[in-house]
Amino acid sequence: MAKIKHIEFYNFRNFKNFKTSFNNKLNILFGDNGCGKTNILEGISLIAKGKGLRNSNILNLIKKQEENFLIKNNLEIQKNDFNIEIFSEQKNEKLKKIIKINNDSSKDSLNFLNQSISYLVFLPEMERLFQASPSYRRNFLDRLIFSSRNDYNKLINKYKKSLLERNKILQSYNTDDDWLNRIESEICLLGLEIYKLRNSQLKTLNIELSNMKNDYNFQFDIILEIKDDFFNNDINFEEYLSNLINSRVYDKQFGGAKIGPHKSDIISIVNNEFEASLLSTGQQKTIVLMILLAQCNYLVNHKKINPIFLFDEIGSHLDKHNRQILLDMINRFEIQFFLTGTDQNMFSFVSTNAEFYNITEL
Ligand SMILES: Nc1ncnc2c1ncn2[C@@H]1O[C@H](COP(=O)(O)OP(=O)(O)OP(=O)(O)O)[C@@H](O)[C@H]1O
Numbered sequence: 055m056a057k058i059k060h061i062e063f064y065n066f067r068n069f070k071n072f073k074t075s076f077n078n079k080l081n082i083l084f085g086d087n088g089c090g091k092t093n094i095l096e097g098i099s100l101i102a103k104g105k106g107l108r109n110s111n112i113l114n115l116i117k118k119q120e121e122n123f124l125i126k127n128n129l130e131i132q133k134n135d136f137n138i139e140i141f142s143e144q145k146n147e148k149l150k151k152i153i154k155i156n157n158d159s160s161k162d163s164l165n166f167l168n169q170s171i172s173y174l175v176f177l178p179e180m181e182r183l184f185q186a187s188p189s190y191r192r193n194f195l196d197r198l199i200f201s202s203r204n205d206y207n208k209l210i211n212k213y214k215k216s217l218l219e220r221n222k223i224l225q226s227y228n229t230d231d232d233w234l235n236r237i238e239s240e241i242c243l244l245g246l247e248i249y250k251l252r253n254s255q256l257k258t259l260n261i262e263l264s265n266m267k268n269d270y271n272f273q274f275d276i277i278l279e280i281k282d283d284f285f286n287n288d289i290n291f292e293e294y295l296s297n298l299i300n301s302r303v304y305d306k307q308f309g310g311a312k313i314g315p316h317k318s319d320i321i322s323i324v325n326n327e328f329e330a331s332l333l334s335t336g337q338q339k340t341i342v343l344m345i346l347l348a349q350c351n352y353l354v355n356h357k358k359i360n361p362i363f364l365f366d367e368i369g370s371h372l373d374k375h376n377r378q379i380l381l382d383m384i385n386r387f388e389i390q391f392f393l394t395g396t397d398q399n400m401f402s403f404v405s406t407n408a409e410f411y412n413i414t415e416l
């Protein structure tokens with residue numbers, strides 16, 4: 055699996071010209087607010103398909119007043135070195151992100167890259183994951199699915215596009231019934247697939263979490279579930295379609311679609327008693343770290359994928375339980391970590407060979 059050995063940024067975010075090499079285990083980036091720590095993690099997360107960890111549009115990636123950004127990096131994949139370039143390019147009045155692997159941007163090369171690299175991400179907002187809006191939890195789950203299936207984003211995008219298309223038809227004066235029927239069938243097929251994958255991802259996590267109980271000293275028992283007024287495990291295409299057709303009048307009036315996986319929420323039941331939304335932010339962080347650890351276990355042991363960990367502002371509010379989970383991740387897996395915090399001292403509990411990078415000095 056991929057390890058990042060070296061990275062260079064040119065006109066990327068706040069960096070005019072930035073270079074650094076990384077070790078293949080534990081990299082800790084520290085520095086004052088605004089020095090560019092999250093930008094570095096974002097730059098790393100762009101070495102694959104997608105919009106990176108901020109889900110940003112390309113224009114914002116380019117340093118203000120500059121025309122294009124360029125990220126160069128050296129990746130080791132199964133003991134071979136690859137030079138990767140990621141840059142923005144203006145094509146037909148649209149900014150595009152281009153990736154080249156050893157100067158080659160063929161589909162095969164890109165597929166190879168996408169299959170070789172996978173990320174698990176912690177962002178500071180996740181400390182309130184169970185108090186945030188459902189869309190945030192859906193995205194969190196979708197990112198986990200994406201870490202083992204790099205074609206999953208395509209499915210989500212297609213589904214969203216079909217919903218928009220249906221909405222357009224419903225809002226138009228002369229509804230084209232054939233077209234509407236076709237789009238609704240498509241929505242149901244895609245929607246069922248998303249429900250299925252999300253459900254199976256949660257099942258996987260529940261199994262991993264329960265198996266890990268003996269080995270790890272977890273503070274909580276958690277069970278993750280989809281909460282959705284419409285979804286149940288036996289739902290089939292016909293039922294979905296007839297429900298969608300029945301909601302046309304409502305959807306025409308209110309826009310969007312009343313049913314479907316874009317309405318789901320994900321809940322976490324703690325100790326068989328209450329929902330995780332009742333936990334403190336530090337405790338929610340514990341649950342998120344447990345989930346990431348469980349997913350890591352699944353990826354490494356069942357999918358033979360070694361993800362790269364990008365943990366932003368992980369250093370703050372780490373009590374002994376959360377430190378232990380982080381140490382478990384670091385010590386038990388052959389994985390490359392990138393952790394950020396404002397202060398080097400936040401990471402004094404990490405005893406493994408960590409390399410520290412003072413971003414202000416670079
Ligand atoms: N396109 C851009 N051009 C120039 N500067 C940018 C661009 N996008 C973001 N920045 C700047 O980059 C700086 C660093 O941002 P970043 O979020 O990486 O900081 P950070 O080190 O993670 O800070 P914190 O500790 O507060 O999280 C910010 O001052 C931001 O305004």
Ligand SMILES: [Mg+2]
Nearest residue numbers: 091092093366
């Ligand atoms: Mg930051």
